[in-house]
Amino acid sequence: MAKMTLDQLRKLRESKQDDIKRRATEGKEGQIIIGMGTCGIAAGAKIVLDEFLDQFEKRGITNISVTQTGCMGLCSVEPTLEVIMPNMPNIIYGNVDKATVDKIVEDHIINKKLVNDHVIDRPASDIVGDK
Amino acid sequence: MAIRNYILVCGGSGCESSHSDDIYKNLIAEAKAQGVADEVQVVKTGCFGFCEQGPIVKILPEDSFYVQVKPSDAKELISEHIIKGRQVERLLYNKETAKQKAGQVEDINFYKKQYRIVLRNCGFINPENIDEYIARDGYEALEKVLFDLTPEDVINELKTAGLRGRGGAGFPTWMKWNFTKMAQNDVKYVACNADEGDPGAYMDRSTLEGDPHSILEGMTICGHTIGANKGFIYIRAEYPLAIHRLEIAIKQAHEYGLLGKDILGSGFDFDIELRYGAGAFVCGEETALIQSLEGHRGMPQPRPPFPAVKGLWQKPTCLNNVETWANIPVILTRGGEWFHKIGTEDSPGTKVFALTGKIKNSGLVEVPMGTTLREIVYDIGGGITGGKKFKAVQTGGPSGGMISAENLDTPIDFGRLQSIGSMMGSGSMIVINEDDCMVDVAKFYLNFSVDEACGKCAPCRIGGRTLLNILEKITNGNGELADIKKMKDVAHAMQRGSLCALGQTAPNPLISSLKWFEDEFMAHIVDKKCPAGKCKKLITYTIDPEKCVGCTACARKCPVGAISGEVKKPHVIDTTVCIKCGACIQTCKFGAISIH
Numbered sequence A: 001m002a003k004m005t006l007d008q009l010r011k012l013r014e015s016k017q018d019d020i021k022r023r024a025t026e027g028k029e030g031q032i033i034i035g036m037g038t039c040g041i042a043a044g045a046k047i048v049l050d051e052f053l054d055q056f057e058k059r060g061i062t063n064i065s066v067t068q069t070g071c072m073g074l075c076s077v078e079p080t081l082e083v084i085m086p087n088m089p090n091i092i093y094g095n096v097d098k099a100t101v102d103k104i105v106e107d108h109i110i111n112k113k114l115v116n117d118h119v120i121d122r123p124a125s126d127i128v129g130d131k
Numbered sequence B: 001m002a003i004r005n006y007i008l009v010c011g012g013s014g015c016e017s018s019h020s021d022d023i024y025k026n027l028i029a030e031a032k033a034q035g036v037a038d039e040v041q042v043v044k045t046g047c048f049g050f051c052e053q054g055p056i057v058k059i060l061p062e063d064s065f066y067v068q069v070k071p072s073d074a075k076e077l078i079s080e081h082i083i084k085g086r087q088v089e090r091l092l093y094n095k096e097t098a099k100q101k102a103g104q105v106e107d108i109n110f111y112k113k114q115y116r117i118v119l120r121n122c123g124f125i126n127p128e129n130i131d132e133y134i135a136r137d138g139y140e141a142l143e144k145v146l147f148d149l150t151p152e153d154v155i156n157e158l159k160t161a162g163l164r165g166r167g168g169a170g171f172p173t174w175m176k177w178n179f180t181k182m183a184q185n186d187v188k189y190v191a192c193n194a195d196e197g198d199p200g201a202y203m204d205r206s207t208l209e210g211d212p213h214s215i216l217e218g219m220t221i222c223g224h225t226i227g228a229n230k231g232f233i234y235i236r237a238e239y240p241l242a243i244h245r246l247e248i249a250i251k252q253a254h255e256y257g258l259l260g261k262d263i264l265g266s267g268f269d270f271d272i273e274l275r276y277g278a279g280a281f282v283c284g285e286e287t288a289l290i291q292s293l294e295g296h297r298g299m300p301q302p303r304p305p306f307p308a309v310k311g312l313w314q315k316p317t318c319l320n321n322v323e324t325w326a327n328i329p330v331i332l333t334r335g336g337e338w339f340h341k342i343g344t345e346d347s348p349g350t351k352v353f354a355l356t357g358k359i360k361n362s363g364l365v366e367v368p369m370g371t372t373l374r375e376i377v378y379d380i381g382g383g384i385t386g387g388k389k390f391k392a393v394q395t396g397g398p399s400g401g402m403i404s405a406e407n408l409d410t411p412i413d414f415g416r417l418q419s420i421g422s423m424m425g426s427g428s429m430i431v432i433n434e435d436d437c438m439v440d441v442a443k444f445y446l447n448f449s450v451d452e453a454c455g456k457c458a459p460c461r462i463g464g465r466t467l468l469n470i471l472e473k474i475t476n477g478n479g480e481l482a483d484i485k486k487m488k489d490v491a492h493a494m495q496r497g498s499l500c501a502l503g504q505t506a507p508n509p510l511i512s513s514l515k516w517f518e519d520e521f522m523a524h525i526v527d528k529k530c531p532a533g534k535c536k537k538l539i540t541y542t543i544d545p546e547k548c549v550g551c552t553a554c555a556r557k558c559p560v561g562a563i564s565g566e567v568k569k570p571h572v573i574d575t576t577v578c579i580k581c582g583a584c585i586q587t588c589k590f591g592a593i594s595i596h
Ligand SMILES: Cc1cc2nc3c(=O)[nH]c(=O)nc-3n(C[C@H](O)[C@H](O)[C@H](O)COP(=O)(O)O)c2cc1C
Pocket: B164, B165, B166, B167, B168, B169, B170, B171, B176, B193, B194, B195, B196, B197, B198, B281, B282, B283, B284, B285, B286, B287, B319, B320, B321, B322, B324, B426, B500, B501, B502
């Protein structure tokens, strides 16, 4: 993208705003967002990310995107991630390791069920969210 | 049949002790009995952090929040909520009354007690993608500043907001900006203090890693307001991920024309560069930071002149902390009035704390100023680990102090923390329980300050060492009553005579420990005992022959072979060999070993 004018910036914001509300990324139906701050990575977030990619490849799942975000603030249960699937509430999982990833793929993504013992509540509302 | 509802039952240890497991089982059984087992899924979750109201049950997708649920409520939850689709009113958490009781502002998601302004994007957006920042109102404040507001408007907005610097001292941000704006000079600088060096602090790192553009936007706004075209971020080299993300963010902002020449066609030029610190705590002090930025050894300089008048290369420089910067864009999009309503009159807005130590839900929390320590420790933090007793919270790092149980209900803001002998500092909050020795904790912080002092001025250099020597003497069992007064005198001299705030505040942890926990100092000095059993020279491990069953577990665990005894006969510890490592005490299943 080249340098923008004020108008272009406003247009970009509008178009992206819908995307982020729906959390849609280019033709994908679901989204995994992994907390990858220093804390998350130290607790194994990178391994978790790789495992998702492996699992998706193995099972031929192509409609779920995997992205990263910063720290959600839930240090005691890192690594954390959010799973966003159509027609399901957005769910945050904590204490995720490779085995949990397998369960998330199997239960949550394929069978539309939550994974017991790993669901965590979002730490707080934010000002952008409650507008 | 597809699942319609998900029932989340809090499985945190606080709730677990109040029968959350029975609730979980009953809900599953009831769902089956009432024929909806295929339509609901019951899961156990991590702590919701609202343990005082537990056990907590949340039903999705409606997001109904039920509190103080009993196992016997399972039937009604299934028959009413799940089958008839009506919320069970009597169990619902009543936000309105709770809000009124606490006098909170309108839109705070109350049960969380948290409110995210600074961390608004952390954990939501991809920090390496500028589009996501822009989508969440990013760079909207910059638009306003470049095209709609005058620099005076911006300063007035900050004045109305009442934002105070989050780097520790709480200096009003609008004043600092105004001083730099008024300073006459053709070259001025903007600087960001990302040196974060307190033990236990990582708020700034998380903000930089999770939302780097908010810092860039804040700094650019400042540049336009005060008349600067160049900004520096002084960041510790030990933060490679934050550095990486900042580099990406700066590059993307350049590509979009949000940094560089003629930003958004406004004619305003601004650029930001990174500078790396080598991890000396004193370099976080503003005058030392400027020295280091210029390439000199990081030593504090006398003030005045303040950086706003003579800073980087003798030019007027506006230096703020990471968290301060992250607040700026929001204040300008939402307005100063809006911001002023959050928090307290003394300190509007929120504060991010890094909650660590002996606490269940350690983590980053952002709460409105005026939240009490009790709310942070018990409601958000879930209480003390291992069912132990709360003793104190250390806030403000090596410049701060201990807050004891007496002050758990003090609302936290800059003014009130100071009035109880602590300090906001950058926002580390370390929870201390009955297993910790306050003399030892005070020694830890003092040791840190003595190590990190630059050595330039005598009160800090000599005073710090003297205090540390006395503390060592006390923890070794050689303390005398006169030492208390001696420590107070030296501390006073340091507070009055040191050149920079490192030396001036270094005695704070000690002085506040002395104030609230004098009995512990007395126990060390008079009885030669360490009540918490931490100070090795003052404790002995013994085995109670009544309780010992002679299982030999401890003898096998002891790394120096200090424990002897025959099988099934009481064992004994040879205190001349014992190194007081505590391995045995953790091994004994019969509670036979104790510390005296
Ligand atoms: C020893 C010492 C260390 C400091 N470390 C930091 C730090 O790591 N980060 C920070 O923002 N401020 C730190 N400060 C405070 C700064 O000197 C300065 O007050 C602050 O960066 C100003 O920003 P603010 O007005 O936004 O709070 C430190 C002060 C002292 C005396």
